[in-house]
Amino acid sequence: MKSRTRISPVITIMAIAAMACIGFFSTNCERIEPERLIIIKASTVSEVTRTSCTVAATLFDVGPSGVNQHGFCWSLTPDPAEAINCTQMGSKKAKGKFNGVLTGLNPGTPYHVWAYASNGDVKVYGKSQSFNTLSVELPHLETAGISSITSNSAGCGGNIISDGGAEITARGVCWNISGNPTIEQTHTTDGSGAGDYGSNILELSPDTKYYVRAYATNTVGTAYGNEQSFTTLSGPGLPQVVTNGVEEITSNSAHCGGSISNDGGAEITSKGLCWSVSPEPTLANFSNVAGTGTGEFSIQMTDLLPETEYFVRAYATNSAGTAYGNEQIFGTLPEPVVPLVVTNSVEGIESTSVTCGGSISDDGGSAIISKGFCWSTDPNPTLSDSYNVVGSGPEPFTIEISDLAPDTEYFVRAYATNSVGTGYGNQQEFRTLFICGTQFVDKRNGQLYLTVSIGDQCWMAENLNIGERIAFPARPGDNVTIEKYCYDDDDANCDLYGGQYTWDEMMQYTQVEMAQGVCPDGWHIPSDHEWKILERSLGMTEEESNGTQWRGSNEGGKLKAAGTAYWNDPNEGATNSSLFTALPSGFLIHDGSFSGLGYFTVFWTSTPILETQAWYRMLDADHSQIYRIDGYRPNTTPVRCVKD
Numbered sequence: 147m148k149s150r151t152r153i154s155p156v157i158t159i160m161a162i163a164a165m166a167c168i169g170f171f172s173t174n175c176e177r178i179e180p181e182r183l184i185i186i187k188a189s190t191v192s193e194v195t196r197t198s199c200t201v202a203a204t205l206f207d208v209g210p211s212g213v214n215q216h217g218f219c220w221s222l223t224p225d226p227a228e229a230i231n232c233t234q235m236g237s238k239k240a241k242g243k244f245n246g247v248l249t250g251l252n253p254g255t256p257y258h259v260w261a262y263a264s265n266g267d268v269k270v271y272g273k274s275q276s277f278n279t280l281s282v283e284l285p286h287l288e289t290a291g292i293s294s295i296t297s298n299s300a301g302c303g304g305n306i307i308s309d310g311g312a313e314i315t316a317r318g319v320c321w322n323i324s325g326n327p328t329i330e331q332t333h334t335t336d337g338s339g340a341g342d343y344g345s346n347i348l349e350l351s352p353d354t355k356y357y358v359r360a361y362a363t364n365t366v367g368t369a370y371g372n373e374q375s376f377t378t379l380s381g382p383g384l385p386q387v388v389t390n391g392v393e394e395i396t397s398n399s400a401h402c403g404g405s406i407s408n409d410g411g412a413e414i415t416s417k418g419l420c421w422s423v424s425p426e427p428t429l430a431n432f433s434n435v436a437g438t439g440t441g442e443f444s445i446q447m448t449d450l451l452p453e454t455e456y457f458v459r460a461y462a463t464n465s466a467g468t469a470y471g472n473e474q475i476f477g478t479l480p481e482p483v484v485p486l487v488v489t490n491s492v493e494g495i496e497s498t499s500v501t502c503g504g505s506i507s508d509d510g511g512s513a514i515i516s517k518g519f520c521w522s523t524d525p526n527p528t529l530s531d532s533y534n535v536v537g538s539g540p541e542p543f544t545i546e547i548s549d550l551a552p553d554t555e556y557f558v559r560a561y562a563t564n565s566v567g568t569g570y571g572n573q574q575e576f577r578t579l580f581i582c583g584t585q586f587v588d589k590r591n592g593q594l595y596l597t598v599s600i601g602d603q604c605w606m607a608e609n610l611n612i613g614e615r616i617a618f619p620a621r622p623g624d625n626v627t628i629e630k631y632c633y634d635d636d637d638a639n640c641d642l643y644g645g646q647y648t649w650d651e652m653m654q655y656t657q658v659e660m661a662q663g664v665c666p667d668g669w670h671i672p673s674d675h676e677w678k679i680l681e682r683s684l685g686m687t688e689e690e691s692n693g694t695q696w697r698g699s700n701e702g703g704k705l706k707a708a709g710t711a712y713w714n715d716p717n718e719g720a721t722n723s724s725l726f727t728a729l730p731s732g733f734l735i736h737d738g739s740f741s742g743l744g745y746f747t748v749f750w751t752s753t754p755i756l757e758t759q760a761w762y763r764m765l766d767a768d769h770s771q772i773y774r775i776d777g778y779r780p781n782t783t784p785v786r787c788v789k790d
Contacts, residue, residue: 184209188273189218189261196253196280196311202245203261203272205238212239216263218246219271224258226271232262253311254281282311285362289319289371290344296383296410296466297352303336303344304360304371312364314338319345320370321358329361329368346386346472348408353380382412385440385462389419389471397452397479397511403436403444404460404471412464414438419445420470421458429461429468452481482511485562489519489571497552497579503544504560504571512564514540521547521558526573529561553580553668555589580604580668580789588612588666597789598725601683603676604789607727609644612664618738621780622651628664631734631782633743643731643743649750649760649779659752665787672788674753674761674774681772684724696771703770714744719770728765736780742766748783 185207193200201218217233219226233246244261251257257279261272290303302319320333327333334345340362350356356378360371386408394401402419415438422431436443443460450456456478460471486508494501502519520533527533536543543560550556556578560571580586582604585594596607613628615637622629630645632638640646652671653663663671672680678691684705686698703719705726710717713730732742742748746766753761755776762783764773777783 184213184263184265184268184270186261186263186270186272189259189275191259191275191277194277194279196282197251198247198249199251199259199277199279200245200247201259201261201275202243204243205241205263208238208241208263209265209268211265212237213263213265216244216261218248218259218261220248220257220259222255222257224274224276226260226262226274229260238263251279253279255279280311282364282366284366284369285310285314285340285364287317287360287362287369287371289358289360289374290342292358292374292376294384294469295376295379296469297379297381298348298350298383298408298410299386299469300347300350300356300358300376300378301344302347302358302360302374303342304362305342306340306362309340309362310364310366310369312366314340314362314364316363316368317343317361319347319358319360321347321356323354323356325357326373327357327359328370329363333361344472348386350378352378352383352411354378379466382464382466383410384466384469385410385414385417385464387417387460387462387469387471389458389460389474390444392458392474392476394446395476395479397481398450399446399448400450400456400458400476400478401444401446402458402460402474403442404462405442406440406462409440409462410464410466410469412466414440414462414464416461416463417443418461419447419458420461421447421456423451423454423456425457426470426473427457427459428470433461450478452478454478479511482564482566484567484569485510485514485564487517487560487562487569487571489558489560489574492558492574492576494546495576495579497581498550499546499548500550500556500558500576500578501544501546502558502560502574503542504562505542506540506562509540509562510564510566510569512566514538514562514564517543517560517562519545519547519558519560520570521556523554523556525557526570527557527559528570529568533561550578552578552584553586554578577668582789586666590666596727598727600680600724600726603680603683605672605680605726606669606787607725609729609731609784610664610787611640611644612666613645613647615640615645618734622648624650624655628654633732633734633740639731639743643729644784646731646734646782647750647785648782649754649777652750652783652785653752657754661752663752664785668790669787670790671750671752672786674751676788677749677751677761677763677774686772694774696769696773698771700770702765702772705772706765712744714767717767730765730767731784734782736778748777748781749786750777750783754779 187204189201189203214237217235219229219232221229258274258276286308287306294301318334318336320327320329322331336343336345357375359373388405390403392400392402418435420427420433434445436445458474488505490503518535520527522531536545558574582599598607613630616629617635632640659673660670681691684701686701690697700719704724705728706720707727708720708722730744731747748764751761759776762777
């Protein structure tokens with residue numbers, strides 16, 4: 147099919163239907179369906195500006211498969227082939243309205259626009275619509291009335307009613323003594339933009355008639371308002387005053403000042419600031435005197451209301467009266483609150499020290515007079531706990547906290563204090579490193595335990611004593627309570643020799659080697675392999691450590707407490723050179739009988755063998771070696787934990 151381009155309000159092209167009957171070979175007739183084509187309505191144009199407009203159109207039919215592109219084209223001529231540009235709004239599968247915005251147009255220019263839709267090699271245009279963009283012209287403005295006339299100054303201004311379609315880049319007033327003043331002569335520059343503005347006409351001559359006009363400039367040029375005239379006074383005039391910018395704004399104070407460039411021909415007897423919550427404050431409102439004479443001055447305004455808009459003007463008084471400077475507007479800050487603080491992650495954790503950092507995200511509207519960190523072993527530490535001062539000011543801060551206890555959980559928060567109070571950051575939690583060879587506290591019951599370093603391992607140097615004592619025939623169960631036996635059901639024996647635990651209770655009913663079991667946090671039940679490491683550290687060979695029954699030579703003596711204060715005679719080979727300090731605790735047999743106190747001690751490992759058996763170690767008074775064998779898990783032993 148050849149390409150087709152059509153321009154029509156509503157264009158409908160249909161192929162001619164044909165009927166073909168072949169008489170000699172067939173009596174059947176085939177109907178050829180008419181072809182559906184794109185039907186588009188003319189565009190409508192609205193919201194015309196200097197550089198843009200809004201266009202809309204309607205697709206009445208999109209053909210059998212939709213259109214793959216549609217939009218609007220525009221040109222300076224009525225020929226769509228000369229279109230400057232076209233929008234591309236993509237495919238459309240259904241009929242209906244669509245619209246767009248043409249931008250980047252030239253002001254004051256005639257244009258033609260068409261809606262279009264295309265599908266492959268077919269492109270259909272709607273009927274052309276024409277429009278003119280708006281033009282740019284000179285601004286339209288008025289000159290304000292003359293005010294505050296002195297011997298050498300006056301007040302005036304203007305009102306820019308229309309910017310002419312382009313941004314006002316300069317405005318002010320111009321004056322002379324002959325009439326029709328322009329910006330080629332003396333003039334002020336008072337900002338940009340449309341609307342009302344004020345001007346100070348300065349350095350005039352006394353008893354002289356002046357002519358003044360407001361002016362405004364845009365891209366087209368400069369326009370002038372109506373002319374006003376006035377005559378300066380013959381005697382001393384009012385001073386000429388400028389109000390400086392407002393600084394150091396708080397919730398209840400601000401700093402401002404002014405300058406007197408001309409005393410008006412008479413001595414300045416008073417100068418200062420006046421302010422109010424209403425525009426154009428005077429001495430009838432709040433005021434503060436800065437002294438006498440010309441020059442710069444500065445004053446602090448106090449007792450202001452928080453979150454309030456104020457108007458302030460500098461003033462100066464001479465014998466002619468009081469003159470006011472330009473008006474400054476400012477808003478006080480909200481009422482101060484405590485600072486907002488962030489506690490950074492804890493770093494550099496050692497056994498007795500840690501490094502902490504913090505930052506102040508908001509000073510609360512008041513200066514930071516103190517900042518630092520507070521810490522405790524209890525949550526949410528405050529300045530009532532341990533703390534350290536880093537300094538003052540809003541900058542981020544870091545400090546090393548020292549003199550901490552090893553292997554202890556701490557809570558730390560950054561803090562910052564302003565005039566309102568102290569704000570605390572989020573809480574960080576950390577635990578100092580453990581030093582093997584020192585005591586540690588089991589926080590579950592406050593029990594203290596000695597520790598000892600043997601080879602690369604850290605062991606408890608005392609038997610564990612934790613849990614609720616039960617007496618046979620009661621048996622421990624898988625519950626939330628740790629349950630122990632004491633030899634001869636005597637609590638004093640638990641205090642000296644530690645608790646007695648079945649293997650399953652010791653493991654807290656798991657089969658996983660090196661489980662924490664009944665040990666404190668950070669400790670676990672040693673495995674059979676970890677016991678072998680201990681034994682080799684004491685001098686046993688690898689082959690001996692892998693054997694059973696009595697193995698090695700004097701390794702058991704190195705683990706036993708020396709002498710016969712606890713152990714029966716002869717306490718063979720006992721030196722306790724390892725400081726392991728094993729005591730002869732005996733054990734509870736599964737049938738309920740206690741045995742072995744003073745003669746032997748047995749230690750479970752966390753390594754199971756069968757459902758009813760696990761590896762254990764035994765020391766006794768007649769051997770300096772270490773016994774390794776499997777034991778019946780319902781029997782009890784004391785527990786020694788090893789550090790994770």
